Amino acid sequence: MRTGKFGLQVTAAVTGGLLAGAALAASPYTISQKDREFRPREIIIKRGETLRFVNDDGELLHHAYLSSDTFDFDTGDQQPGNQFDVVFSVAGDYTVLCGIHPKMKLGVHVTK
Numbered sequence: 001m002r003t004g005k006f007g008l009q010v011t012a013a014v015t016g017g018l019l020a021g022a023a024l025a026a027s028p029y030t031i032s033q034k035d036r037e038f039r040p041r042e043i044i045i046k047r048g049e050t051l052r053f054v055n056d057d058g059e060l061l062h063h064a065y066l067s068s069d070t071f072d073f074d075t076g077d078q079q080p081g082n083q084f085d086v087v088f089s090v091a092g093d094y095t096v097l098c099g100i101h102p103k104m105k106l107g108v109h110v111t112k
């Protein structure tokens with residue numbers, strides 16, 4: 001799954017040119033979802049870098065999402081063990097929430 005998803009981004013970058021920043025990004029930064037928390041709770045990345053949302057809980061579902069004027073995503077319900085990559089293509093300061101656990105918050109600061 002990891003290889004397939006990355007491969008998809010590379011293909012899109014080569015063919016479309018729009019996702020070149022994503023293809024050039026460093027290895028994804030892992031955001032763990034465990035015990036109803038995002039770990040870490042804050043992260044600073046550069047525009048075009050990828051966060052990998054992983055459900056590290058044994059039984060709980062998680063559902064990370066972000067809704068803002070400039071950027072949004074939605075992982076859908078994530079089963080334990082599931083991972084979901086998000087390329088942050090727009091600079092800004094964001095708060096990622098979990099649709100299942102309202103107290104879960106992740107600060108993402110995307111620099112240019």
Ligand SMILES: [Cu+2]
Pocket residue numbers: 033036061062063098099100101104
């Ligand atoms: Cu959650």
